[in-house]
Amino acid sequence: MRRGAAFLPRPxxxxxxxxxxxxxLAGLLVADLQVTTLHPWSDLSRxxxxxxRPDLLAVDGRSVVYTVAFAVLGVGLGAGTGLLLAMPxxxxxxxxxxxxxxxxxxxxxxxxxxxxxxxLSATTGVLAIALPYAGICAKVYAExxxxxxxxxxxxxxxxxxxxxxxxxxxLPEVAGRMRDYTLYRLECGxxxxxxxxxxxxxxxxxxxxxxxxxxxYAEAGxxxxxxxxxxxxxxxxxxxxTLLVLLVGAALALPPTVGSAxxxxxxxxxxxxxxxxxxxxGAPLAEPETWARLWSWLRPILTEQILPxxxxxxxxxxxxxxxxxxGALVLFPLTARRFxxxxxxxxxxxxxxxxxxxxxxxxxYVGLQLLGPSMLPAILxxxxxxxxxxxxxxxxxxxxxxxxxDAPRGLDLYAYETVPRLYGQFLAYLLYRxxxxxxxxxxxxxxxxxxxxxxxxxxxxxxxxxxxxxxxxATALVTVAVDAVSxxxxxxxxxxxxxxxxxxxxxITGAEAP
Amino acid sequence: MLGSGRLGRLALGCVAALAASAPAEAxxxxxxxxxxxxxxxxxxxxxxxxxxxxxxxxxxxxxxxxRYIPVKSYPAAVTAFTNGQVQLAWFGGFTGxxxxxxxxxxxxxxxxxxxxxxxxxxxxNAATGLKRGADFPKDIQDRTFTFGAxxxxxxxxxxxxxxxxxxxxxxxxxxxxRVGFSxxxxxxxxxxxxxxxxxxxxxxxxxxxxxxxGKVDPTAVTVIWESPTFPDYxxxxxxxxxxxxxxxxxEKLRTALTGVTDPAILEPFGRSKFVPVSNAAYEPLVxxxxxxxxxx
Numbered sequence: 097m098r099r100g101a102a103f104l105p106r107p108x109x110x111x112x113x114x115x116x117x118x119x120x121l122a123g124l125l126v127a128d129l130q131v132t133t134l135h136p137w138s139d140l141s142r143x144x145x146x147x148x149r150p151d152l153l154a155v156d157g158r159s160v161v162y163t164v165a166f167a168v169l170g171v172g173l174g175a176g177t178g179l180l181l182a183m184p185x186x187x188x189x190x191x192x193x194x195x196x197x198x199x200x201x202x203x204x205x206x207x208x209x210x211x212x213x214x215x216l217s218a219t220t221g222v223l224a225i226a227l228p229y230a231g232i233c234a235k236v237y238a239e240x241x242x243x244x245x246x247x248x249x250x251x252x253x254x255x256x257x258x259x260x261x262x263x264x265x266x267l268p269e270v271a272g273r274m275r276d277y278t279l280y281r282l283e284c285g286x287x288x289x290x291x292x293x294x295x296x297x298x299x300x301x302x303x304x305x306x307x308x309x310x311x312x313y314a315e316a317g318x319x320x321x322x323x324x325x326x327x328x329x330x331x332x333x334x335x336x337x338t339l340l341v342l343l344v345g346a347a348l349a350l351p352p353t354v355g356s357a358x359x360x361x362x363x364x365x366x367x368x369x370x371x372x373x374x375x376x377x378g379a380p381l382a383e384p385e386t387w388a389r390l391w392s393w394l395r396p397i398l399t400e401q402i403l404p405x406x407x408x409x410x411x412x413x414x415x416x417x418x419x420x421x422x423g424a425l426v427l428f429p430l431t432a433r434r435f436x437x438x439x440x441x442x443x444x445x446x447x448x449x450x451x452x453x454x455x456x457x458x459x460x461y462v463g464l465q466l467l468g469p470s471m472l473p474a475i476l477x478x479x480x481x482x483x484x485x486x487x488x489x490x491x492x493x494x495x496x497x498x499x500x501x502d503a504p505r506g507l508d509l510y511a512y513e514t515v516p517r518l519y520g521q522f523l524a525y526l527l528y529r530x531x532x533x534x535x536x537x538x539x540x541x542x543x544x545x546x547x548x549x550x551x552x553x554x555x556x557x558x559x560x561x562x563x564x565x566x567x568x569x570a571t572a573l574v575t576v577a578v579d580a581v582s583x584x585x586x587x588x589x590x591x592x593x594x595x596x597x598x599x600x601x602x603x604i605t606g607a608e609a610p
Numbered sequence: 611m612l613g614s615g616r617l618g619r620l621a622l623g624c625v626a627a628l629a630a631s632a633p634a635e636a637x638x639x640x641x642x643x644x645x646x647x648x649x650x651x652x653x654x655x656x657x658x659x660x661x662x663x664x665x666x667x668x669x670x671x672x673x674x675x676x677r678y679i680p681v682k683s684y685p686a687a688v689t690a691f692t693n694g695q696v697q698l699a700w701f702g703g704f705t706g707x708x709x710x711x712x713x714x715x716x717x718x719x720x721x722x723x724x725x726x727x728x729x730x731x732x733x734x735n736a737a738t739g740l741k742r743g744a745d746f747p748k749d750i751q752d753r754t755f756t757f758g759a760x761x762x763x764x765x766x767x768x769x770x771x772x773x774x775x776x777x778x779x780x781x782x783x784x785x786x787x788r789v790g791f792s793x794x795x796x797x798x799x800x801x802x803x804x805x806x807x808x809x810x811x812x813x814x815x816x817x818x819x820x821x822x823x824g825k826v827d828p829t830a831v832t833v834i835w836e837s838p839t840f841p842d843y844x845x846x847x848x849x850x851x852x853x854x855x856x857x858x859x860x861e862k863l864r865t866a867l868t869g870v871t872d873p874a875i876l877e878p879f880g881r882s883k884f885v886p887v888s889n890a891a892y893e894p895l896v897x898x899x900x901x902x903x904x905x906x
Contacts, residue, residue: 215695296682355645358694557760
């Protein structure tokens with residue numbers, strides 16, 4: 097019997113769905129959804145005009161190269177470290193906690209912190225991607241290893257070392273799936289790398305922000321199309337044979353650091369002074385008065401920043417989760433053969449791949465510029481991106497269902513067979529994405545929505561890195577808590593063994609699957 | 611087995627990558643260029659234009675390579691200064707105070723002639739019907755209001771100070787229906803002009819530059835109040851430049867900056883010339899920063 101489930105009535109799909117939806121509706125009552133700009137449509141049409149008439153010559157090729165270089169090295173370093181950490185992951189609680197902590201902090205938050213020490217440099221860009229990706233890769237690799245067949249391990253002679261056992265018996269079993277996952281991570285890494293440009297690293301995001309802010313929509317459109325091309329062709333240029341070339345090439349292509357940040361003294365100042373809560377700096381720790389001062393420093397941060405920020409973050413994430421769910425249910429038939437037909441399906445897939453390839457931070461940035469700083473553009477950005485992902489996966493599952501020969505068609509098939517049969521899988525995907533949506537909701541604060549990131553941005557503007565670090569830690573805790581709730585729900589719904597990852601194994605193919 | 615070989619190569623590549631990035635940094639250190647930045651307070655094309663010209667001018671005057679590094683936000687400019695990535699920066703009044711507080715030994719060396727008596731304009735969308743007056747326009751209460759960047763002097767610190775004076779005991783969030791941070795002054799003007807925000811606070815020099823550039827529609831947005839004056843923008847230099855470039859470098863830099871006469875450099879700054887200044891000139895901003903809670 098699993099923990100917790102013994103005391104509470106086991107929730108069903110319907111009741112969980114109703115609760116999630118009710119929470120989102122309650123969130124809508126308190127959410128700020130006002131459109132504050134007056135001419136969003138004229139700006140949007142100018143942006144779309146830019147997409148149809150992209151000015152490819154205006155794009156600085158270096159920003160494209162740097163975007164790829166940061167992504168390749170960041171993901172390479174993260175995946176390499178993740179692989180090393182995956183070995184002790186199942187046994188060591190300390191490793192699991194460390195991995196949960198690094199991956200709960202968003203790449204942009206990492207970059208803002210790393211920038212204090214390493215400046216605007218390649219080191220900041222690569223590490224900002226590598227740190228959270230090491231945490232997530234360690235977890236996923238460990239899960240893949242755990243799911244793997246143990247037959248080879250059982251026949252190893254007694255006394256085989258851990259590393260040898262891992263390399264010879266476990267790794268060959270899971271290497272294929274690890275490769276798929278790492279390739280998927282590289283796609284995410286490209287998005288992360290682009291987004292780092294928004295805070296000053298020389299990637300495509302830097303150029304996009306500049307172009308967009310000044311109304312050079314043809315250049316912004318060109319950047320976007322080039323980015324789609326990068327993602328769309330990644331299976332062509334990321335191969336076993338090109339990997340070494342890519343890594344070395346990326347290292348050589350990194351932007352030279354302009355000026356040299358004094359890393360030693362900066363690191364000492366950052367760790368020994370900047371992030372130490374102000375009342376504790378150089379104060380006698382044995383004195384009760386020091387701790388009284390710490391409390392009077394902490395209390396307003398807690399009541400005026402962490403609590404309202406957390407509430408807004410949860411509200412945004414909840415509404416976005418519900419919107420993702422509805423969006424995915426509407427969109428997935430576009431990619432399923434039975435609904436979209438042999439001609440519509442490739443089109444639907446292409447549409448969803450484009451939607452999910454767009455970094456949600458960039459979508460939110462564009463939305464906030466067009467609609468003003470409310471939750472509405474943030475919800476739209478999160479829902480579009482995540483609904484794109486979930487719908488794409490659901491479409492694959494829908495095609496794999498073995499239907500009876502006399503199955504109904506159209507809406508009857510959708511409502512009475514496809515959706516009910518896939519509903520557990522659908523909830524598994526949604527609950528899995530909840531944590532990711534929350535992480536992203538917090539970061540949108542930097543763009544002006546009053547989630548936790550809003551207060552982080554304020555603290556950094558006031559050079560209060562102790563406050564910023566505390567807020568980022570609070571964000572990480574909220575993320576970990578939501579992840580725990582999501583996992584508990586998946587366990588009690590008995591859907592925790594279903595695939596949740598975009599790169600997961602193909603659904604069991606039925607008679608009509610390709 | 612193929613897979614493990616690939617992953618092994620991946621790990622090797624990472625090590626190679628790190629090893630390759632280290633000597634690149636060492637090389638930079640051998641011939642240290644003087645690197646500077648500026649707060650991104652307005653349209654980026656204007657920033658690129660003005661700082662590009664300053665870099666060329668300083669390189670010729672000082673005989674050392676000079677590089678400009680663009681940043682995306684006010685705090686990023688301060689961070690680049692505190693961690694030593696840049697030695698010189700064109701700061702606003704408040705970011706300068708922040709930077710000099712974080713880097714002991716750094717000095718404000720020159721400001722624009724206009725910066726000794728700088729002003730904030732409160733601007734309003736025409737639809738509000740607000741008219742220009744000599745006193746602080748208290749009828750902006752309960753409307754929507756946008757500041758510039760969070761760490762801007764004329765777009766945040768001073769207007770917040772005047773607002774707190776006009777409405778004692780209230781924060782801007784309590785005074786207005788909605789408070790925004792546009793990010794820069796050009797954007798503030800655009801937001802108020804489009805009506806996205808009813809009222810805003812803007813740097814008067816950027817207002818003048820944008821008016822001259824034909825970007826301001828006088829029928830849609832007007833100045834309704836001119837603030838009392840305060841010290842603003844300045845060039846601030848780190849104390850350790852003397853060790854890197856020799857004793858007397860700070861003075862040399864000050865002389866070079868105050869010696870700028872080329873209108874091609876001064877015009878994009880909206881300044882008539884640069885004049886010498888000292889840290890003490892910015893003490894009033896420290897007091898204002900403390901009173902608004904933006905500075906410890």
